[in-house]
Amino acid sequence: EPEVTQTPSHQVTQMGQEVILRCVPISNHLYFYWYRQILGQKVEFLVSFYNNEISEKSEIFDDQFSVERPDGSNFTLKIRSTKLEDSAMYFCASTPSVSRYGYTFGSGTRLTVV
Amino acid sequence: TQLLEQSPQFLSIQEGENLTVYCNSSSVFSSLQWYRQEPGEGPVLLVTVVTGGEVKKLKRLTFQFGDARKDSSLHITAAQPGDTGLYLCAGFNAGNNRKLIWGLGTSLAVNP
Numbered sequence: 399e400p401e402v403t404q405t406p407s408h409q410v411t412q413m414g415q416e417v418i419l420r421c422v423p424i425s426n427h428l429y430f431y432w433y434r435q436i437l438g439q440k441v442e443f444l445v446s447f448y449n450n451e452i453s454e455k456s457e458i459f460d461d462q463f464s465v466e467r468p469d470g471s472n473f474t475l476k477i478r479s480t481k482l483e484d485s486a487m488y489f490c491a492s493t494p495s496v497s498r499y500g501y502t503f504g505s506g507t508r509l510t511v512v
Numbered sequence: 513t514q515l516l517e518q519s520p521q522f523l524s525i526q527e528g529e530n531l532t533v534y535c536n537s538s539s540v541f542s543s544l545q546w547y548r549q550e551p552g553e554g555p556v557l558l559v560t561v562v563t564g565g566e567v568k569k570l571k572r573l574t575f576q577f578g579d580a581r582k583d584s585s586l587h588i589t590a591a592q593p594g595d596t597g598l599y600l601c602a603g604f605n606a607g608n609n610r611k612l613i614w615g616l617g618t619s620l621a622v623n624p
Contacts, residue, residue: 431611441555441600443611454611489554499562500545501612503554
């Protein structure tokens, strides 16, 4: 079964530091996403990415956030200057062209900002 | 703003019991996706319902999409401890908006 792989599984960082979360989507998928889940809250959409550009982003995805697909396999989320409220589980997901049938999520990166 | 409400939020039952959890919205969705999430893991897709009135079965799990495509239910027959987990529904609309709208989930505990 193809998987979405995320690294690291846990990241602790000091407030104000930059972090990069990494994802390897399923190889033949075309759409890539980042979602986050703050403890006890709903899963929230951050950004979708298609054809090497952002196709949609939420109000959460401000100038502190950026995404990149630096090569043919990796998909990264960068937070430039982390805040305490950025502490959450961050999930990467990918879909083939017809995404209404379901997403494949990675196991997530637990980010703790101290 | 599209919202999905899931009920109940928590459910604790004995092994062998049946249960139904609900996912409701005032909005119409192209599809509703059901996921199960274990602590510290990402959501895992169980099933997607697309057509109004559709019923899908996955072993002891039965999923139904409302006729108006605004709500869905998940029924588990003869629950087992292995069914324990967080069950999430997520609504999808096509077009420019490809993001999923999530419910808060139903946390199910099946006690042996």
